[in-house]
Amino acid sequence: MARKKIALIGGGQIGGVLAQLCALRELGDVVLFDIVQNMPMGKTLDIAEASRVDGFDVELKGANEYADIKGSDVVIVTAGLPRKPGMSRDDLLATNAKIMTQVAEGIKQYAPNAFVIVISNPLDAMVTLCQRITGFPSKRVMGMAGVLDSARFSSFIAWELGVSVKDVNAMVLGGHGDTMVPIKRFANVNGIPVYELLKKKYKGDMTKVEEVMTAMVERTKGAGGEVVKLLGNGSAFYSPASSAIAMVEAILRDQKRLLPVCALLNGEYGVKGFYVGVPVVLGAEGIEQIIEMDLDAEETKLLKISCDAVEELVGAMDKVLAPA
């Protein structure tokens, strides 16, 4: 059986790590595309030359032409500008919308049967645009943000409680922006609610428990910005790449994982016609199911605020892209 073909559009920080992870896990042959001449060829050659040491059998190729992504099974898009310190993700809208327009047209032409995972920011608007331009079925076009935001939330919980992060389950829903909604109530460590464990740790002092939980939620919401500030140039790239690879694996290995994914909603959670982060089942068909959780009044309110912010962003994008 032929190896799968994975195209990475954008050969920058995340694109490079994605290429290496695809190779290390032997997920398929990799094409790394960028508009910068030679750079993707340099990165893929560098990774390929580690194949003897790491022991992987996949081909890696750099590309400056869309024709090279022909027949890809999966396309991951990171093309666009990252944030600089002090910028919000939404500040990237105008530039990245124009880039996404070109990228989506290239994917539509050369990889019409691919699953597409968008990473570029502002995420919810970019993936909405990508699906509209490609016209692909929405179960094949999705955005990565929730896996990363949830991984960050899980890390903070593990560090606070002094337990292995492998036992932590926590989900972040909504848009990938300042309004994202970490779902505190369902966060647990191997089934034990985080609230219960915090209550034990702080000997029933519920004020302290709420304070610690709120601090973890706020750190999660600002986690991308925390890294941007420390790096001084560019944004997080290791954890975003790993998170997208988890989604690729779920699809290629038909794992039926239940993950928070940026998906096109058609009435679920009261949203219609744009993308937002919700729990889905991810398998060989792509988004096989969208799960509607029973949220309480507070969670519903916060999710609505987040969805409204995404809707506004999509509206702003439409204005930017409208012919003058």
Ligand code: TXD
């Ligand atoms: O959770 C998430 N979704 C994210 C998203 C987490 C972290 C970062 N996130 C966003 O991913 C970030 O805000 C950016 O919008 C993207 C890519 O981040 P990365 O750190 O990889 O940015 P780089 O290193 O600047 O790489 C972008 C590449 C760069 O090599 C450009 O030359 C290329 O995109 N680029 C293009 N490629 C193809 N086609 C066009 N038109 C193009 N324009 C620029």
